[in-house]
Amino acid sequence: xxxxxxxxxxxxxxxxxxxxxxxxxxxxxxxxxxxxxxxxxxxxxxxxxxxxxxxxxxxxxxxxxxxxxxxxxxxxxxxxxxxxxxxxxxxxxxxxxxxxxxxxxxxxxxxxxxxxxxxxxxxxxxxxxxxxxxxxxxxxxxxxxxxxxxxxxxxxxxxxxxxxxxxxxxxxxxxxxxxxxxxxxxxxxxxxxxxxxxxxxxxxxxxxxxxxxxxxxxxxxxxxxxxxxxxxxxxxxxxxxxxxxxxxxxxxxxxxxxxxxxxxxxxxxxxxxxxxxxxxxxxxxxxxxxxxxxxxxxxxxxxxxxxxxxxxxxxxxxxxxxxxxxxxxxxx
Amino acid sequence: xxxxxxxxxxxxxxxxxxxxxxxxxxxxxxxxxxxxxxxxxxxxxxxxxxxxxxxxxxxxxxxxxxxxxxxxxxxxxxxxxxxxxxxxxxxxxxxxxxxxxxxxxxxxxxxxxxxxxxxxxxxxxxxxxxxxxxxxxxxxxxxxxxxxxxxxxxxxxxxxxxxxxxxxxxxxxxxxxxxxxxxxxxxxxxxxxxxxxxxxxxxxxxxxxxxxxxxxxxxxxxxxxxxxxxxxxxxxxxxxxxxxxxxxxxxxxxxxxxxxxxxxxxxxxxxxxxxxxxxxxxxxxxxxxxxxxxxxxxxxxxxxxxxxxxxxxxxxxxxxxxxxxxxxxxxx
DNA sequence: TTGTATGCGTTATCAA
DNA sequence: TTGATAACGCATACAA
Numbered sequence: 001x002x003x004x005x006x007x008x009x010x011x012x013x014x015x016x017x018x019x020x021x022x023x024x025x026x027x028x029x030x031x032x033x034x035x036x037x038x039x040x041x042x043x044x045x046x047x048x049x050x051x052x053x054x055x056x057x058x059x060x061x062x063x064x065x066x067x068x069x070x071x072x073x074x075x076x077x078x079x080x081x082x083x084x085x086x087x088x089x090x091x092x093x094x095x096x097x098x099x100x101x102x103x104x105x106x107x108x109x110x111x112x113x114x115x116x117x118x119x120x121x122x123x124x125x126x127x128x129x130x131x132x133x134x135x136x137x138x139x140x141x142x143x144x145x146x147x148x149x150x151x152x153x154x155x156x157x158x159x160x161x162x163x164x165x166x167x168x169x170x171x172x173x174x175x176x177x178x179x180x181x182x183x184x185x186x187x188x189x190x191x192x193x194x195x196x197x198x199x200x201x202x203x204x205x206x207x208x209x210x211x212x213x214x215x216x217x218x219x220x221x222x223x224x225x226x227x228x229x230x231x232x233x234x235x236x237x238x239x240x241x242x243x244x245x246x247x248x249x250x251x252x253x254x255x256x257x258x259x260x261x262x263x264x265x266x267x268x269x270x271x272x273x274x275x276x277x278x279x280x281x282x283x284x285x286x287x288x289x290x291x292x293x294x295x296x297x298x299x300x301x302x303x304x305x306x307x308x309x310x311x312x313x314x315x316x317x318x319x320x321x322x323x324x325x326x327x328x329x330x331x332x
Numbered sequence: 333x334x335x336x337x338x339x340x341x342x343x344x345x346x347x348x349x350x351x352x353x354x355x356x357x358x359x360x361x362x363x364x365x366x367x368x369x370x371x372x373x374x375x376x377x378x379x380x381x382x383x384x385x386x387x388x389x390x391x392x393x394x395x396x397x398x399x400x401x402x403x404x405x406x407x408x409x410x411x412x413x414x415x416x417x418x419x420x421x422x423x424x425x426x427x428x429x430x431x432x433x434x435x436x437x438x439x440x441x442x443x444x445x446x447x448x449x450x451x452x453x454x455x456x457x458x459x460x461x462x463x464x465x466x467x468x469x470x471x472x473x474x475x476x477x478x479x480x481x482x483x484x485x486x487x488x489x490x491x492x493x494x495x496x497x498x499x500x501x502x503x504x505x506x507x508x509x510x511x512x513x514x515x516x517x518x519x520x521x522x523x524x525x526x527x528x529x530x531x532x533x534x535x536x537x538x539x540x541x542x543x544x545x546x547x548x549x550x551x552x553x554x555x556x557x558x559x560x561x562x563x564x565x566x567x568x569x570x571x572x573x574x575x576x577x578x579x580x581x582x583x584x585x586x587x588x589x590x591x592x593x594x595x596x597x598x599x600x601x602x603x604x605x606x607x608x609x610x611x612x613x614x615x616x617x618x619x620x621x622x623x624x625x626x627x628x629x630x631x632x633x634x635x636x637x638x639x640x641x642x643x644x645x646x647x648x649x650x651x652x653x654x655x656x657x658x659x660x661x662x663x664x
Numbered sequence: 665t666t667g668t669a670t671g672c673g674t675t676a677t678c679a680a
Numbered sequence: 681t682t683g684a685t686a687a688c689g690c691a692t693a694c695a696a
Contacts, residue, residue: 253614
């Protein structure tokens, strides 16, 4: 394990000063070509790689982006993370992942972040009640929210037009002749669920429906809740013919519940989800769903963040809406 | 955006030297209690957080662990990552994720790593052909492999006993009366698939079977391969009654293929997978599978790595085997 | 037990 | 265009 070679070694070998080596490293323009050549040769010969830690001590930039997700084992977030990780690396950034599903709370993760001089922060999971990210405003770390938006509007956001998404789902079902539609949502302190529910109510009302509160379940936390709700609804006289799950994971659980009642999808009941996670396209599931266009969403979020990091612009916060896309599959 | 306060500010406020503050920070034992109190108060009052970057410049420790996975959107890896991320944080480490599914190759990611003075490395995806991680031996960065083991044995490994796992799967099926069993594997340059295939052959032979090469598909890369193979096998006279997929993802695709043939699971065909990813327990899928005991595997891998990082022991490499566990569900 | 001074590897400042 | 040198924020050897 040989001693790590540093900028001084390179300088000595090339016969120049450390400052010149640094300039070559940073593509400083005013350098005599022959000196540059000399330095480049030395770098190559000695296999010199600059120490990023020392670099960031003085530049205050780590080229590391923190990615906060609710639960990395949730397919939506893991698929989103994959996009971010690979694109970020191409742009010279690494990703430090913060998974909030442990004991740790948001506050806690922010403390970690600040000490590590993270260059920027992508937040995929903002509760609409949670104001703790406000601390970030003081710290001056650039932040971009995606997927879920916070109540505060001071930060950039890239989210899907979730109300429109529900509109697509409802209209799709109505056009297939469904009039008794159920909506099962996760906890509505998340803007995704909040907006999807809102969009459902408005679209469903517009289609002529009324008095449908009994068809709505919010805050479906586990499979049991969903099973119970489905069981109850389908044991009445006027049974529904379509169920919308406010996420693909919810929708897949709905599929289980329906099949356990010996009902067939889509013959007896149609099912629609949201997010287009990859398992949904498996033919065995074949879930009709509304795509968030993850690649587009995360590319945008990342480039907005890097712009904030590199271009020291302090423009007003941008709020980007991504269009939802209906993907029709077996379940409708 | 106020200036970041540093150790000197704290020292001045507390009326001690910066060195003393540093000692308090690092739990140096020989400090007069009243001075310690003074410093602690100052730290609290000024909301001082030590700059981890400056710290690691001198200690050469970043408290950051690199986690290399094949594909973070693969449920096995995302579920594994979640465990690692949360446990690591409790132990004072952050996780930098390297996803190899982008253009980047292993070599490339190692270069990134070295510059960033990563404290250690967890590798979940070693090809048995790939020797590039050998560079790590020079760099002196502690490495622990999990899930897939490399050909070289110089590094610690934590893997499942995959041969035994196949044994469990075969015996389970044989005990249910199956004698015509199919095995569909991923690329066998990965030790997981290699060992599972080996275990299958040996267990199946032991059960009395012979001449079953036609029942084996290796290197199933996409759904189409699997569909074609299943279609062909089930269009012959002597159709199989059980199929083992060498991963849950493969097994779920097998379920699709079987259901597209109008065959019923488990009545006509039984199916077994490996890894126990979370979707497998969804009642709609209900896949019988062999669990890797991910929590155990990753806790062990992490603690072994941290031991290498912190205890500067250069003991011989350890190779830990985790026992497989059969989880019986609907599909058998 | 505590303080002073040096150094980690790089970039930034200033002068030449 | 280049070089000497002072930062960056902290830990540590050495001295006291």
